[in-house]
Amino acid sequence: MTTLSNDPAPRLDRAAIAKRAARDLVDGSTVNLGIGIPAMCADFLPDGVELLYHAENGILGFKELSAPGEGDPNLMDAGGKFPKLVPGMAFFDSVESFSLIRGGHIDVTVLGALQVSRNGDLSNWMIPKRGIGSIGGAMDLAANAKKVIIAMEHNVRGDLAKIVDECTFPLTARACVDEVITDIAVIEIDRKNDRVILRETAPGWSFDDVQARTEARLVADGDVGSMA
Amino acid sequence: MIGGFGGAGGQPTRLMLALRDLGVGDLTIIGNVAGISKTTGYGWPDHLDPIDQGMFFESGQATKITCSFPVPGTTNPLSDIEKAWREGNAEVDIVPQGTLIERIRAAGAGIPAFYTPTGVGTPVAEGKEHRDFDGRTYLMEEALSADFALIRAQKADTRGNLQYIGTSRAFNPAMATAAAVTIVEVDEIVEPGGIDPERVGTLSTYVDRIVVREAGDPLP
Numbered sequence: 001m002t003t004l005s006n007d008p009a010p011r012l013d014r015a016a017i018a019k020r021a022a023r024d025l026v027d028g029s030t031v032n033l034g035i036g037i038p039a040m041c042a043d044f045l046p047d048g049v050e051l052l053y054h055a056e057n058g059i060l061g062f063k064e065l066s067a068p069g070e071g072d073p074n075l076m077d078a079g080g081k082f083p084k085l086v087p088g089m090a091f092f093d094s095v096e097s098f099s100l101i102r103g104g105h106i107d108v109t110v111l112g113a114l115q116v117s118r119n120g121d122l123s124n125w126m127i128p129k130r131g132i133g134s135i136g137g138a139m140d141l142a143a144n145a146k147k148v149i150i151a152m153e154h155n156v157r158g159d160l161a162k163i164v165d166e167c168t169f170p171l172t173a174r175a176c177v178d179e180v181i182t183d184i185a186v187i188e189i190d191r192k193n194d195r196v197i198l199r200e201t202a203p204g205w206s207f208d209d210v211q212a213r214t215e216a217r218l219v220a221d222g223d224v225g226s227m228a
Numbered sequence: 229m230i231g232g233f234g235g236a237g238g239q240p241t242r243l244m245l246a247l248r249d250l251g252v253g254d255l256t257i258i259g260n261v262a263g264i265s266k267t268t269g270y271g272w273p274d275h276l277d278p279i280d281q282g283m284f285f286e287s288g289q290a291t292k293i294t295c296s297f298p299v300p301g302t303t304n305p306l307s308d309i310e311k312a313w314r315e316g317n318a319e320v321d322i323v324p325q326g327t328l329i330e331r332i333r334a335a336g337a338g339i340p341a342f343y344t345p346t347g348v349g350t351p352v353a354e355g356k357e358h359r360d361f362d363g364r365t366y367l368m369e370e371a372l373s374a375d376f377a378l379i380r381a382q383k384a385d386t387r388g389n390l391q392y393i394g395t396s397r398a399f400n401p402a403m404a405t406a407a408a409v410t411i412v413e414v415d416e417i418v419e420p421g422g423i424d425p426e427r428v429g430t431l432s433t434y435v436d437r438i439v440v441r442e443a444g445d446p447l448p
Contacts (some may be wrong), residue, residue: 001396057398059395069273069275072237073235073271073448074237074238074382075394080268092396093402093429094233094402095333097329098325106343122350128318132298132310133322134296134299135296135297136261136325139326140327143348173347225421226258
């Protein structure tokens with residue numbers, strides 16, 4: 001855990017963010033996990049929850065990964081890792097894979113983000129200063145999955161807000177984010193009612209502590225819970 | 229067009245090396261995850277040195293790439309494609325992956341353009357026709373074809389029917405349909421009947437040339 005000088009309490013580490021995000025994955029869902037913290041969700045599924053994992057390169061129903069550095073290059077996931085062959089798995093080409101995404105057949109995607117705006121716009125493919133970025137499957141997933149969960153660190157470089165009024169980075173998709181899980185908070189983007197609802201805070205963090213590190217105005221809707 | 233997804237599986241690595249050794253220039257590459265394996269190891273087992281599409285930018289043979297994922301995260305060393313782009317020697321056209329594969333599919337299927345919801349409201353939508361269907365806004369995207377497709381399959385029969393293995397399909401079957409000349413790299417060539425008709429992944433009609441690897445090739 002890391003504590004910035006003015007933080008009231010430690011922030012959750014990356015694994016703990018993934019663990020909290022995994023709690024919102026519903027048994028039986030078809031799920032696509034992005035690279036980074038999102039991919040770590042697979043390690044923290046609650047007991048009894050079975051998901052059907054999809055990866056863009058054309059695989060459905062994978063689970064166990066081979067040991068790092070080992071595995072079959074013809075049995076890869078979209079993050080470049082090598083799963084094991086398991087019963088019930090299916091292979092297909094990229095046309096089918098993106099028909100699955102674009103056609104709205106993915107129940108949930110968990111993605112990382114550079115910025116999320118108060119109305120659920122997402123920026124996650126390019127830092128403007130770099131001038132070049134990678135879209136991959138992110139635009140298709142963000143625009144077309146039934147539910148979009150963002151798992152990310154709440155701030156960059158100390159206290160710079162990533163949950164903002166308007167994204168200043170190039171967009172991935174407009175009005176697509178449903179929920180944001182960070183190292184200090186769980187936030188619901190209630191697009192229908194134009195609200196950004198603080199649902200939970202990390203232990204030792206108050207509503208005001210989180211608001212101070214968030215550009216978009218937060219509201220409470222009932223009690224604010226604990227991420228613990 | 230260069231098939232596969234990115235990483236070793238499904239990539240026509242021997243054909244790519246042959247194209248590099250041929251030395252032809254002014255190439256426009258169409259690929260998916262492109263040029264990130266060499267610096268990150270993406271999709272390659274640890275014991276092998278990764279080979280990727282960046283080689284055509286390192287050699288100066290390519291001047292443009294259309295792809296979905298040309299650069300890794302900022303913490304990785306610069307790829308050959310990003311280097312060439314920074315030096316003003318390469319145009320990099322970044323397309324959402326689902327749009328890229330559908331544009332290729334469309335070219336092979338005789339469809340000049342289609343509407344997709346992906347990319348609306350983002351930089352990729354700039355300058356493109358928008359149209360609403362049932363209250364949702366879509367972008368028009370045009371078909372994408374090529375002079376040559378270099379693809380990879382496990383097995384071909386002498387007619388050119390192809391069989392794929394595992395996740396090696398990716399962009400290969402669609403690219404086979406979308407180029408004037410399709411060249412496939414395979415591990416094995418068999419007589420007609422050597423591929424179960426239920427397992428034909430690409431029809432012989434699309435395949436112009438078959439290149440068989442040497443037995444025991446150490447590359448994936």
